[in-house]
Amino acid sequence: MDVFDDLVGQEQAATVLRRAAAAAAEVLAGGRGAGMTHAWLFTGPPGSGRFDAAKAFAAALLCPDQGCGHCDACHQVMIGSHPDLESVRPQGLSYGVKQTRELILRAAGRSTMGRWRVVLFDDADRATEQAANALLKAIEEPPPRTVWLLCAPAPDDMIITIRSRCRVVTLVTPSSQAVAHALVTRDDVAPGVAESVARAAQGDLARARRLALDESARGRREAVLSIPKSLTNVGECIAAAEKLVKTADEDAAAATAELNESEIAELRAIYGEGSTGKGLNKGLVRGGAGALKELETAQKSRATRIKRESLDTALLDLMAFYRDVLAVQFGAPVELANGDRRAELEAAARASRPEETLKRTAAIMRCRERLAANVNPQIAVEALTLALWKPGN
Structure with a gap:
């Protein structure tokens, strides 16, 4: 057993990474280490585990036994406390140039344990254009024994100058x-x-x-899958859209409320709110006004991202439903995502033509694109539910 055994369904990628870890150990021993490079790009669809694969590789680089999974180094990497690991997971919609430059500065330090300095950057595709250019310079001229591990859904999500300098590890579903x-x-x-x-x-x-x-997660999915048969008139379409958007708002609020409060309290404490002494409190709090505004902007971005992800999950569930309907209409011998709703799928298949089902799936994809382009969620989802009701209009 090693750190790569925990990667589900990624045997080919695990083989590549084990060989690279062995090559990295050879470099540390003074050898050539063919197959080891300073920049890696882990790609794969949602749920494929690209961040987990990158973290496992980080553990293999920092472990004396190439990722045994049992030593202190492996444990520290997995919980994110290893002194030679810099791990970043953007919480907002984007990752700015200021944050990237700070990351590059932190990554420039020498290895504490004498092996590698590893930077693990999840959702690197969220880097802005300026941030990507700053990142490119760091990847082009990295300090000795510094390794960048970038994660993104697909190679094309990164600018060509970055991906051309990375070794790509492709994960599958x-x-x-x-x-x-x-x-x-x-x-x-x-x-x-x-x-x-x-x-x-x-x-x-x-x-x-x-x-x-999570019973609540199952309940939300059941509510989404009940939408197709509920769309019988314009009023029901509007109501279904409102419910989807409201649920996404609630998800965002539940995920961020407590965290937002703790972050604001911590920032206020840093800038001296509640401190005693003549003129001390007002001056320090005033000095932190800009930092507080910046934090609130980041929190709004995080809430928007969570809301979009919640809506996207619902849209993917709807897509899976209509994909199953299409499979039933054509009698395709494929595994159905909603096989436990076979009667409902067959009823939907009889009530429509394959052409209409395809139009419904196209409407779902169009809604996802609109949400990604920052279209008002209520308007985008209302357009979707109306298209699901009458795809020919």
Whole structure:
């Protein structure tokens, strides 16, 4: 067992990374280390585990035994406390040039443990154009023994000058069988439940785990899947859209409220709110006004991202539903994400033509694009529900 054994359905990528870890050890021993490079780009669809793969590789680089999974170094990497690991996971919609320059400065230090200095940058595609250019300079001329591990959905999500300097590791969507096995063995989920949520999550292990262990997540999915048959008139379409957007707002509020309060309290404490002494409190709090405004902007960006992700999850569930309808209409011998709703799928298949089903899936993709382009969510989702009701209009 090593750190790569925890990667679900990624045997080919694990083989590549084990060889690279061995090459990295050869470099440390004074050898050539063919196959080891200073910049890596981990790509793969949502749920494929690209961040987990990059973290496992970071552990293999910083572990004396190439990622044994049991030593202090591996444990520190997995919990994010290793002194030679700089880990970044952008919480907002974008990652700015100021943040990137600060990251580059932190990454420039020498290795504490005498092995590598590793920078793990999740969602690197969220870097702004200026941030990407700053990142490019750091990747072109890295300090000795500094390794950049970037994660993005696809190579094309990064500017060509960055991806051309990285070795790309492509992850695949795990099979539902692999996801179900992981849920049974790691989370003690009942086999029947594990198989059902694995199909529903379409290879996304994190989503499957939430569906298996979180009753509210299952409830939200059931509510989304009930939408197609509820769209009988314009009023129902508007109501369904309002419900989807409201649920996304609630998800964002629930995920950020407590964190926002703690961040603001911490910032106010740093700038001296509540301190005693003549003129001390007002001066320091005034000096922190800009920092507080910057924090609030970042918090709004984080809430918007969570809201978009919540809506996108709902849209992907709808897409899976109509994909299943299309499979039933054509009699395709494929695994259905919603096989437990077979009667409902067959009823929807009989009530429409394949051409209409395709128009509905196109409307869902159009809605996702509009939300990504910052169109008002209520307007975008209302247009979608109306198209799902009457795709020919």
